[in-house]
Amino acid sequence: MAVVDPFETRADAAAREDRSWLERIPAAYWVVGLVLLIMPAIAGDFVLFQIFGWTFILGLIALGLMFLGGYGGMVSLAQMSIAGMGGYMVAIFGVSAIDTISLGWPWYIAVPISLIIAMIFGTLTGWLAVRTEGIYTIMITLAIAAAFFYFTRQNYVIFNGFSGFNGVLPPMLFGVDWRGPAAFYYLTLFWAALGYFVVLYISRAPFGLALQGVRDNPRRMSALGFNVTAHRVAAYTFASLLAAIGGILLTWQSAQISPGTAAIGAAIDILVIAVIGGLRHPVGPFIGALIYVILKTYAIDALVAMGLSGERFQLLVGVTFLIIVFWSPDGILGLWDKFRESRNRDPLTGRGGEGP
Amino acid sequence: MTTVLEERGSISERLGATGTANALELTGVSKLFGALAALSDINLVVRPSERRAVLGSNGAGKTTLFNCVTGDFPASTGTIRFFGEDITQFPPHERIRRGLRRTYQISLLFTGLSVLDNIYLASTGVSRSRFSFLRPRRDDALMASAENLVRVVHLEDVQHAEVSTLSYGQQRQLEIAMALAGAPRFILFDEPAAGLSPTERTELIEILLGLPQHMGFIIIEHDMDVALRVSESVTMMHNGRIFKEGSPAEIEDDPEVQALYLGGDDG
Numbered sequence: 033m034a035v036v037d038p039f040e041t042r043a044d045a046a047a048r049e050d051r052s053w054l055e056r057i058p059a060a061y062w063v064v065g066l067v068l069l070i071m072p073a074i075a076g077d078f079v080l081f082q083i084f085g086w087t088f089i090l091g092l093i094a095l096g097l098m099f100l101g102g103y104g105g106m107v108s109l110a111q112m113s114i115a116g117m118g119g120y121m122v123a124i125f126g127v128s129a130i131d132t133i134s135l136g137w138p139w140y141i142a143v144p145i146s147l148i149i150a151m152i153f154g155t156l157t158g159w160l161a162v163r164t165e166g167i168y169t170i171m172i173t174l175a176i177a178a179a180f181f182y183f184t185r186q187n188y189v190i191f192n193g194f195s196g197f198n199g200v201l202p203p204m205l206f207g208v209d210w211r212g213p214a215a216f217y218y219l220t221l222f223w224a225a226l227g228y229f230v231v232l233y234i235s236r237a238p239f240g241l242a243l244q245g246v247r248d249n250p251r252r253m254s255a256l257g258f259n260v261t262a263h264r265v266a267a268y269t270f271a272s273l274l275a276a277i278g279g280i281l282l283t284w285q286s287a288q289i290s291p292g293t294a295a296i297g298a299a300i301d302i303l304v305i306a307v308i309g310g311l312r313h314p315v316g317p318f319i320g321a322l323i324y325v326i327l328k329t330y331a332i333d334a335l336v337a338m339g340l341s342g343e344r345f346q347l348l349v350g351v352t353f354l355i356i357v358f359w360s361p362d363g364i365l366g367l368w369d370k371f372r373e374s375r376n377r378d379p380l381t382g383r384g385g386e387g388p
Numbered sequence: 389m390t391t392v393l394e395e396r397g398s399i400s401e402r403l404g405a406t407g408t409a410n411a412l413e414l415t416g417v418s419k420l421f422g423a424l425a426a427l428s429d430i431n432l433v434v435r436p437s438e439r440r441a442v443l444g445s446n447g448a449g450k451t452t453l454f455n456c457v458t459g460d461f462p463a464s465t466g467t468i469r470f471f472g473e474d475i476t477q478f479p480p481h482e483r484i485r486r487g488l489r490r491t492y493q494i495s496l497l498f499t500g501l502s503v504l505d506n507i508y509l510a511s512t513g514v515s516r517s518r519f520s521f522l523r524p525r526r527d528d529a530l531m532a533s534a535e536n537l538v539r540v541v542h543l544e545d546v547q548h549a550e551v552s553t554l555s556y557g558q559q560r561q562l563e564i565a566m567a568l569a570g571a572p573r574f575i576l577f578d579e580p581a582a583g584l585s586p587t588e589r590t591e592l593i594e595i596l597l598g599l600p601q602h603m604g605f606i607i608i609e610h611d612m613d614v615a616l617r618v619s620e621s622v623t624m625m626h627n628g629r630i631f632k633e634g635s636p637a638e639i640e641d642d643p644e645v646q647a648l649y650l651g652g653d654d655g
Contacts, residue, residue, distance in 0.1 A: 238512045238520040245498055245509055252496040255458060257484035257513035257570065266519060 088224035094317035096271030105247035115279030116294025121146035129199030154272020196290025310365025409472030417466030444625035487573030510569035
């Protein structure tokens with residue numbers, strides 16, 4: 033398994049060193065970036081707020097899992113719980129309709145506190161989880177996710193139990209209603225894009241390189257002077273930051289947070305999103321999230337149109353997941369690679385070519 | 389663990405601080421795997437700039453000795469001192485940060501990374517930038533030292549190539565470069581010549597002889613040509629015990645050693 037992301041190696045970078053950074057941005061980034069920026073001019077409010085807003089949020093939370101899983105080799109099911117913690121904290125410290133519990137502090141205090149508490153929660157989760165490997169990491173993080181869900185549902189003093197918090201709104205900053213479809217679209221796009229580029233950047237920085245080294249060969253890494261445990265825990269902390277930002281945006285989008293937001297099903301959905309998108313590159317979680325959100329939103333209509341009962345929409349989600357994983361265990365990114373490879377294949381020898 | 393990471397000074401500073409302490413001092417070290425004693429009662433002293441070969445048949449406990457010194461496996465009994473400091477209870481990364489290095493018999497490289505990135509990674513392990521979220525700048529000191537090490541092990545032609553595309557011999561050279569990263573004080577080489585062609589062996593000997601004089605090492609090597617040319621003292625191991633110590637000439641001429649290890653081979 034390659035340690036670097038498949039889209040860029042240092043050799044590539046060295047070969048393109050002479051060109052300015054503007055010229056070095058691949059064409060695909062210009063196209064996708066432009067389309068995303070002018071989206072509010074073409075798409076309707078529902079698509080902006082519900083489809084893209086939700087995609088960017090879930091993609092951001094799954095991006096943390098991609099960072100942990102793809103670069104660190106650690107699969108955590110607690111990402112959604114950490115996102116939930118971020119959402120709960122912004123409701124508790126900030127403003128909500130439950131004014132008996134919410135402290136009503138301004139957003140510039142409530143949001144940083146929420147991020148910090150969620151990161152502490154995520155770091156503790158990581159600190160427990162890094163003692164285990166493989167399936168046991170999944171089990172221990174699943175246990176933490178389950179504990180968080182039941183705790184929030186049964187605790188009324190802090191988490192307001194079953195009903196949670198409603199009326200949690202983003203601040204009216206610069207006189208903009210950030211829950212307006214176009215504003216919320218840009219808000220989530222900004223954080224998703226920032227998360228994407230930061231993860232891409234870190235993957236080639238010492239911390240990211242070392243994390244990939246820890247994934248491939250922990251024994252060698254400690255023989256190079258790396259504290260493998262500390263490195264893994266730090267990766268959890270960073271993934272928690274991504275989850276916490278996503279969690280706060282998710283709470284603002286639905287204006288509420290309740291135990292169901294971070295239920296076991298939701299925790300597994302994050303894993304599904306990361307896997308169907310692909311864990312090898314930070315774009316994977318966003319592709320996965322878009323597929324997931326479209327399925328979740330339109331599966332009922334599709335089934336009704338086929339003359340089936342709309343209640344079975346989960347079946348369509350599950351079958352799509354199975355098909356993608358069956359054809360490509362690397363998710364959509366793996367399919368894309370296979371397609372590129374087959375296009376470059378020499379028709380006579382059947383071997384992969386070097387060409388574009 | 390009561391270890392506090394010290395600021396890493398220059399080599400001479402650290403040598404000064406530790407006085408005339410031996411580079412490595414093993415007292416009564418044993419390693420048990422269940423009932424099997426892979427090492428029993430090893431007493432070994434190596435001076436800071438000494439170059440020592442460890443010989444012995446397969447299963448004599450040579451690699452286990454390395455694993456106990458680096459902490460890959462902790463020793464069952466005994467104490468290990470590194471430049472005077474008791475490192476017996478330290479985790480591997482703490483020992484490495486004190487200037488100990490090793491290479492592995494089977495190359496443990498990051499095959500998806502370039503040659504330069506592998507060495508860069510090795511240099512960051514013992515520096516404070518190992519947690520850095522920032523990419524190295526072009527004038528980065530660690531990157532410059534990595535580029536220097538590429539030349540030391542004669543890999544400058546392939547420095548940007550992915551490690552998986554390297555020949556076996558080149559991978560062994562890279563393994564040595566990674567052990568040299570980050571100002572080592574003492575190195576353990578585990579069969580660096582295994583699987584190399586005669587030409588590559590000559591090159592390996594050149595690299596080993598070209599190391600700075602103050603840098604001591606222990607080398608496990610089956611190839612007597614390589615082992616005896618690069619070392620000034622030899623330790624023979626047999627069945628997990630130290631069997632004989634002496635100069636290369638003494639060991640070569642020793643009838644017991646010849647019967648046990650060299651056999652009919654003209655070495």
